[in-house]
Amino acid sequence: MAGRPDPNRVGFTITSGKGFWMTFQNGYTVSVQWGFSNYCANRELFIDDDSAEHPPQSSEYGGWFSKDAEVMVTDLADENVTHKFFGGDEHMTGCYVKPDVVAEIIKWTQEQ
Numbered sequence: 001m002a003g004r005p006d007p008n009r010v011g012f013t014i015t016s017g018k019g020f021w022m023t024f025q026n027g028y029t030v031s032v033q034w035g036f037s038n039y040c041a042n043r044e045l046f047i048d049d050d051s052a053e054h055p056p057q058s059s060e061y062g063g064w065f066s067k068d069a070e071v072m073v074t075d076l077a078d079e080n081v082t083h084k085f086f087g088g089d090e091h092m093t094g095c096y097v098k099p100d101v102v103a104e105i106i107k108w109t110q111e112q
């Protein structure tokens with residue numbers, strides 16, 4: 001998550017129009033991304049992909065849609081600590097995460 005906001009700057013950041021970062025008072029940041037190239041249902045899409053099966057933008061909502069997202073949590077030292085939520089190793093945690101789990105991760109991040 002190179003270039004993420006200063007951990008002392010609490011709030012929200014839009015990231016390339018395909019997700020957001022949320023930084024909490026505790027300095028932890030959660031990244032939720034669901035655009036092309038992220039580990040989500042849109043991973044294989046390209047901006048100019050007009051496929052009817054996987055449109056890059058949803059005309060109904062006017063933006064990216066995905067049934068899941070890539071999520072990463074970083075601590076004050078900008079270290080990826082996502083695996084601590086999942087209780088596993090660091091490899092591939094936070095990929096293809098459903099909305100209910102994203103909500104749990106956000107709550108967990110805020111409580112650290």
